[in-house]
Amino acid sequence: MSEFDLIQRHFTRATRHTNLSVGDDAALISVANGMELAISADMLIAGTHFFHDAAPYDIGWKALAVNISDMAAMGAQAKWATLAIALPEANHHWLTEFSKGFFACADQFNVDLIGGDTTRGPLAISVQIMGEVPINQALKRSGAKSNDDIWVSGQLGSAALGLAHLQDKAKIPQKILLSCLNALNMPMPRSTLGLGLRGIATGCIDISDGLLADLGHILKASGCGAILNLEEIPCVEYLKTHLHDKSMQKLVLTGGDDYELCFTAPESKLEQINALGKQLNLPITRIGKIHTDIGLQVNYKGDSIQFLKQGFDHFA
Ligand code: ADP
Ligand code: MG
Numbered sequence: 001m002s003e004f005d006l007i008q009r010h011f012t013r014a015t016r017h018t019n020l021s022v023g024d025d026a027a028l029i030s031v032a033n034g035m036e037l038a039i040s041a042d043m044l045i046a047g048t049h050f051f052h053d054a055a056p057y058d059i060g061w062k063a064l065a066v067n068i069s070d071m072a073a074m075g076a077q078a079k080w081a082t083l084a085i086a087l088p089e090a091n092h093h094w095l096t097e098f099s100k101g102f103f104a105c106a107d108q109f110n111v112d113l114i115g116g117d118t119t120r121g122p123l124a125i126s127v128q129i130m131g132e133v134p135i136n137q138a139l140k141r142s143g144a145k146s147n148d149d150i151w152v153s154g155q156l157g158s159a160a161l162g163l164a165h166l167q168d169k170a171k172i173p174q175k176i177l178l179s180c181l182n183a184l185n186m187p188m189p190r191s192t193l194g195l196g197l198r199g200i201a202t203g204c205i206d207i208s209d210g211l212l213a214d215l216g217h218i219l220k221a222s223g224c225g226a227i228l229n230l231e232e233i234p235c236v237e238y239l240k241t242h243l244h245d246k247s248m249q250k251l252v253l254t255g256g257d258d259y260e261l262c263f264t265a266p267e268s269k270l271e272q273i274n275a276l277g278k279q280l281n282l283p284i285t286r287i288g289k290i291h292t293d294i295g296l297q298v299n300y301k302g303d304s305i306q307f308l309k310q311g312f313d314h315f316a
Pocket of ligand 1: 113
């Protein structure tokens, strides 16, 4: 099978909001009046971001989902994606499953795959995502203000717990194993929450590298500090009941791959945020406050706790 047959068979689908899609030298899109184009890319490397023998469906889903999560964190509506993929071989079963997972995510979040590149090489996947956001309404990292509340969606630490299990670093109860592996393998980007936070959040980020690291980016960009209360951070019951254990604290505070949103907002937005959570049927929890003092302090049972690493860093 030629490269072009492969692209035709596995990566060419009908599109919803694209003028010219896969098949020409470039794709063509129109950005609606009054909108800015939000653009981001995320790469997944076999052995670094997923195990070589991971289910191809999950890899396909996650490759797109983590990119849509970046659009959510900007308050942008994801619309278009490109896919650059290096494959060791043209394995039909693998490609069929990969594209099934990729397009399941694309369909759920209404994203068109509009182009890409396909080469032979060690398995690596790079997705670029593009979305629309009304001019000047994007949720940046830089707007957090002193006394803002700090919020987080969903639950933290589940993906890291699933990963710890796969790496034989944690033994977790059977009854939560599936949900933790699901959190790790098939993250759910908080797209509608991101859109709903336009005009509410002063700073926003998606948690890919761990809460402390990613909240740290908001603090740095906004030039402020924060105090968090570990007991208030939402996590599965198993983690809640083991929070005295330093390694469990680490999963909740520095574990990556949750793809929940962390955002800041003035106290006056509290009711609107709670209403948004109800409407989306998604827990949104207040976990701390922004302070002017530089630094990020985490309290547990009244004492401040320290961490050597705040999250995942490819080069640290
Ligand atoms: P070119 O030689 O001009 O770089 P390619 O042969 O790389 O073109 O690709 C042919 C067409 O298929 C282009 O429209 C490109 O965007 C698209 N394409 C290539 N690989 C992928 C892929 N993995 N997913 C989606 N579209 C792809
Ligand atoms: Mg090319």
